[in-house]
Amino acid sequence: MKFQISRPSLTEAVSQVSKAVSTKTTVPILTGIKVTVDEEGLWLTGSNSDLTIQVCIPIRQDDKEQVKVERIGSVVLPGRIFSEIVRKLPGDEVDWVVDERWKTTLRSGQAQFELKGLDPEEYPRIPSFHEDRMFSLPADLLKSMIRQTGFAVSTSEARGVLTGVLWQLEGGNLTFVATDSHRLSRRQAEVEGPEDLKVENVVVPGKSMSELGKILADRTGWVDVILADNQILIRADHLLFFSRLLDGAYPDTNRVIPKGGKTEIRVSTKEILQSVDRAALISRDGRDNVIKWTVKEEGLVQVQSTAQDVGSVLEEVSAQVKGEEISLSFNAQYMLDALRAVDSDEIKILLTGTMTPFVIQPADREDALHLIVPIRTR
């Protein structure tokens, strides 16, 4: 195995696959990065068995030669130190030689590193996918959908399937749902794909969702989503992101979402967010992190919290109020998460009672909602 590669392209690719590389040494080979050079270009793979990231640096891109292949081959290099070395190499091009015992020599500028490599045959195979179960959407849309639901997954392993985000597709309409049974977030969007493609009970681990959001951070353009029996593949240009799926049946959440309400509020997202954020300074020192809202007919929401040994807070936010006066208490963090996920300037809140779930939505759209179950207080 022998080739030369542009260092900036290599640095970028290594930093992407590093996000998947295992830091646990339970499967030692997974603490490495697999490097393969073939007629298409250089392939880098990182994996922690839950998720796998693969990046290709093609031989030529934008009419520039990026890889000069002299002899194809494959090797696994220790992930952490390899990515640190690549980031700090002095030259613009890296000269790369691997001998038959996987000893790897990297030369760049005046620096020369030798690394002990491992046999690539020991590295797990990537699952194969058929492209008949595929749909596409803009990367920016996928990122918003992840950001607006991923925080609501359960962190408890007790009901494993709730630690993931449910993906549903029907009639070209993709829905993400996440819930930890105290709150729920849902986001819907139109996607491009075969009209008859139906996806049910596909549950992607919350950790994979947040890594996917990070790795797409700087990406624009469209991404493909391809489904296999127990894996999902997201493909964006030269990047492949594989995640395993969670086992188990995801509960039907449609019936918990109230259709009407006793009281409807419209309020500035920023004003109510800042007010809850301040009240949370007090509630965090209390037992349950509880904030109380009192909705007044004259058009305001009183935001209150008291922590016995610390003190209390009270403020008023002006709002449009329709329906009955009501007061209810909830977990401050759930409310902050939901309000921060809203991109619209104004939200509407539908309250159904002191102890029944309430719904927060952007005032100007129906495709996103957050539901919170109130807390009983003294």
Next chain:
Amino acid sequence: MKFQISRPSLTEAVSQVSKAVSTKTTVPILTGIKVTVDEEGLWLTGSNSDLTIQVCIPIRQDDKEQVKVERIGSVVLPGRIFSEIVRKLPGDEVDWVVDERWKTTLRSGQAQFELKGLDPEEYPRIPSFHEDRMFSLPADLLKSMIRQTGFAVSTSEARGVLTGVLWQLEGGNLTFVATDSHRLSRRQAEVEGPEDLKVENVVVPGKSMSELGKILADRTGWVDVILADNQILIRADHLLFFSRLLDGAYPDTNRVIPKGGKTEIRVSTKEILQSVDRAALISRDGRDNVIKWTVKEEGLVQVQSTAQDVGSVLEEVSAQVKGEEISLSFNAQYMLDALRAVDSDEIKILLTGTMTPFVIQPADREDALHLIVPIRTR
């Protein structure tokens, strides 16, 4: 106690004193911030018994009224939550009332907080200082001196006095020395003060030095240094920084610094730093974090490191070499710390033997030096 204060001034002052506030609850009152309002203005004090930071917001500054005092007084407020609240208050002015049982009401914009305060009489007194043992220097100079020596203090409590930085003053010349007995850093500078003022064996804890560096970060202008028996006070405008001093006699370090050498090297600070930084990627995985230099007569330094299970690195840096060829090994981190502390483009290194301490200095000045003791290798 009743007053109004400009919120931006309050936020700035609170963030400064917060750096000293204790996070340990061994002395509960020290987890608080003491607030006093009097005829001069508002005083804030934070302390963790090793160091104390006091900031004054004067009644008027730059012809702007900052504090409107209605009733003077004093209170201690819980530090963490108080500083978070101040940072997030919505208005430009804070209305502040403390009742006779220390209950504190803060009003700003539409927000109203009530906090349980504590009796200020329980807060430790600030030591008093006589201004006869005082000298002055520019804040920027003091910051450089801290940055160029502080890293070399010992982290081991075994010889407590070495966990601090020695301050010496004689004939208007201030010297800082820090050593952990494997390496030493020394910096000297002229200061303004009484000609006959002599300071000996004043040892400031390393932690206080680094906090002082941080709190002076944005400051320019001059600072005063005032000495008491077991305390030091640094005064900059409306900021007072007190630190306790370490007990014990600091060792005489002058005799360990070699005056001449067998080999003198001159080399680009940046090139040798980057080269050592890369070699450290390998050495960190080795047992002793050791890097080896081989100095060649023809004008180069070979930088090498090998870690048994990982691999090795070799590079060459061109240098001006005078004297004998020599090779020696040292702790990579000590070298990185020393090289990063040098502001000059070029350094000179004076080598005296494979096993004797060597000296690194900026090529263009004599007032700073770093000494490293080599490591014996196989």
